[in-house]
Amino acid sequence: MTTTDTITVTAASAPASSRGRRRGFSFALAVGAQIAMMMGASAPSPFYPVLAHDIGFGPVVISAVFAVYAVALLLTLLMAGSLSDHIGRRPVAIAGFLLLAGSMFLFWHAGSVTLLVLARVLQGGASGLLISALSAAVLDLAPAGRERTAALWNSLSPGIGLALGALASAVVLDAVGQPLLDVFAPLTVVYVALAALFLLAPETAPRRPGAWASLSFRLSLPAGIRRDFLHASPAVIAGWATGGLFLSLGANIVRTELGGEAHVWQGLPVVVLAGVGAVTALLMRRRRARTTVLFGTAALALGTLLSLVALGVHSLPFYLVAAGVTGMGFGTAFSGVVASLAPRIPATERADAFAVIYLLAYLAFGVPAVVAGALVGTVGLGAVCVGYGVVVIALAAVAFGLRMRRAD
Numbered sequence: 001m002t003t004t005d006t007i008t009v010t011a012a013s014a015p016a017s018s019r020g021r022r023r024g025f026s027f028a029l030a031v032g033a034q035i036a037m038m039m040g041a042s043a044p045s046p047f048y049p050v051l052a053h054d055i056g057f058g059p060v061v062i063s064a065v066f067a068v069y070a071v072a073l074l075l076t077l078l079m080a081g082s083l084s085d086h087i088g089r090r091p092v093a094i095a096g097f098l099l100l101a102g103s104m105f106l107f108w109h110a111g112s113v114t115l116l117v118l119a120r121v122l123q124g125g126a127s128g129l130l131i132s133a134l135s136a137a138v139l140d141l142a143p144a145g146r147e148r149t150a151a152l153w154n155s156l157s158p159g160i161g162l163a164l165g166a167l168a169s170a171v172v173l174d175a176v177g178q179p180l181l182d183v184f185a186p187l188t189v190v191y192v193a194l195a196a197l198f199l200l201a202p203e204t205a206p207r208r209p210g211a212w213a214s215l216s217f218r219l220s221l222p223a224g225i226r227r228d229f230l231h232a233s234p235a236v237i238a239g240w241a242t243g244g245l246f247l248s249l250g251a252n253i254v255r256t257e258l259g260g261e262a263h264v265w266q267g268l269p270v271v272v273l274a275g276v277g278a279v280t281a282l283l284m285r286r287r288r289a290r291t292t293v294l295f296g297t298a299a300l301a302l303g304t305l306l307s308l309v310a311l312g313v314h315s316l317p318f319y320l321v322a323a324g325v326t327g328m329g330f331g332t333a334f335s336g337v338v339a340s341l342a343p344r345i346p347a348t349e350r351a352d353a354f355a356v357i358y359l360l361a362y363l364a365f366g367v368p369a370v371v372a373g374a375l376v377g378t379v380g381l382g383a384v385c386v387g388y389g390v391v392v393i394a395l396a397a398v399a400f401g402l403r404m405r406r407a408d
Contacts, residue, residue: 026201027141031153033093033194034134037127038161039168040100040187041069042274044107044120045247046169046267047179049255057113063373065113066248069120069127070366076128077359082220082352084133086208089140092133093198099126101191108184131358136350139342140204151342152285154354155335159278159327162243163271170267208348220352225341229357231406232337235293235399236357237364238300238392239333242326244369245388246270249381256381258316265316272323277331284332289340293403296333301396303329308389311382329396334361 048062084092099122106119135154142150173179221229251266260266280299284292303326310319338357345353368391372384379387 023141023202024143027138027143027150029194029197029201030134030137030141031157033097033130033198034138034154034157035161035164036187036190036194037097037100037130037134038158039165040104040123040191041127042162042165042247042270043169043183043187045166045270046173046251046263047183048248049251049266050173050179050263051110051116055111055113055116060373060377061113062252063248063370063376065116065120066244066373067366067370068117069124070244070362070370072121072124073128073131073362074124074359074366076125077132077355077362080129082132082355083129084136085348085350085352088203088207089133089137090198090201090203092129093137093201094195096126096130096133097191097195097198099129101188101195102126104184104188104191108180108188110180132350132352132355135354135358137201137204139345139350140347141202148285148339148343151339152281152335154342155338156278156281156331158334159274159281159331162247162273163275163278166247166267166270166274170264170271173263173267220349221356222345222349222353225344225353229341231402232293232340232399233360234395234402235297235333235337236360238297238395238399239330240361240364241368241388241395242300242304242330242392243273244365245372245385246273246323247365248369249372249376249384253311253381253385254316254319257311257385258314258319260316268320269323272320273327273330276324276327277329279331280328281331281335284335289336290403290406292332292336292339294400296329296331296336297396297400297403298329299325300329300333301393301400303327304389304392304396308386311385333396333399 048065051057052062080092103119103123103126106115106122110116110119138154139150169179169183172182176182246269250269251263254260254266254269260268281292284295287295303322303324306322306325307319310316310322341353341357368388372388375384375387
């Protein structure tokens with residue numbers, strides 16, 4: 001090889017190496033951004049009993065505050081879930097994180113129910129923009145041939161973020177004198193920084209016509225995954241409905257039914273549920289999607305049954321063990337569904353498809369929790385937990401049966 005040849009090869013390889021590093025940074029950024037977004041989703045949960053005492057409101061208002069987040073998120077997903085397929089991932093991510101920073105600023109200064117509701121509405125709208133765009137970006141930026149890894153991170157990130165957000169808030173609530181400042185001020189800064197970092201990321205979805213037309217209420221799934229998505233729906237609903245109960249009423253359950261007064265105890269069930277879910281999904285990442293869904297739905301049913309027993313004997317340690325078993329199902333049922341669907345979604349329809357997947361997930365996340373909160377004043381929190389648990393067990397059983405019937 002001549003000197004000229006060597007120079008030519010080196011010059012050609014340098015830009016390719018630089019592009020590879022930039023793509024790797026952007027993949028890590030998209031995954032980290034998903035985790036950070038979900039930290040903001042769970043961070044308010046340990047605060048609900050405190051704010052209810054300081055501001056003066058009951059379980060119905062807590063559920064309403066939780067509900068407006070879910071409603072705003074769902075409406076945004078319906079209207080703008082596919083927007084990043086038309087104008088690109090970067091502008092949607094930047095706008096979403098700036099809105100999310102605004103919502104954290106409002107939480108930081110929440111001194112009334114009105115401000116709390118406004119913060120949750122803004123957070124829901126921002127999350128609705130970000131969920132489908134970031135999920136699509138993770139798939140876009142995955143190393144060649146590693147689509148399954150990207151799908152795994154799409155399913156792991158929510159659990160990791162939910163666990164970290166709830167844990168941080170609970171610890172800060174017990175340790176410092178100004179918890180709103182010490183939790184939501186750093187999150188505000190982090191979200192502004194993420195918006196700035198996305199300016200450095202490469203665009204993976206070239207502009208294409210139809211952006212304005214996409215801003216309409218619609219549901220669109222690629223024809224090749226519609227039947228499988230329908231069969232997987234009970235698993236998604238069972239898992240995310242469980243998460244909704246833990247995030248909306250979990251702190252109250254620990255305080256009123258199990259005697260856990262410290263905020264760490266009140267936040268710990270969310271940490272255990274989401275954290276164990278993420279770890280279990282990671283450990284089972286090489287299993288077939290069918291096996292993962294079967295394991296997840298069985299664990300959801302068993303863990304929910306154990307949690308009802310724990311509530312019956314008023315044992316907080318037993319309840320945390322049950323939350324861990326439930327968490328195994330929470331993480332793996334959803335990750336198995338995503339792993340089975342994501343590799344078959346065409347690149348030009350990724351944001352749209354993830355919008356539909358997360359639309360179902362957040363309907364299950366929000367609607368049952370709101371109904372539960374509304375019933376607490378009528379039948380009591382203990383009875384609500386029993387009824388909720390029975391429904392989750394039934395859905396998990398249906399999902400297990402449907403998956404058993406399929407050979408793939």
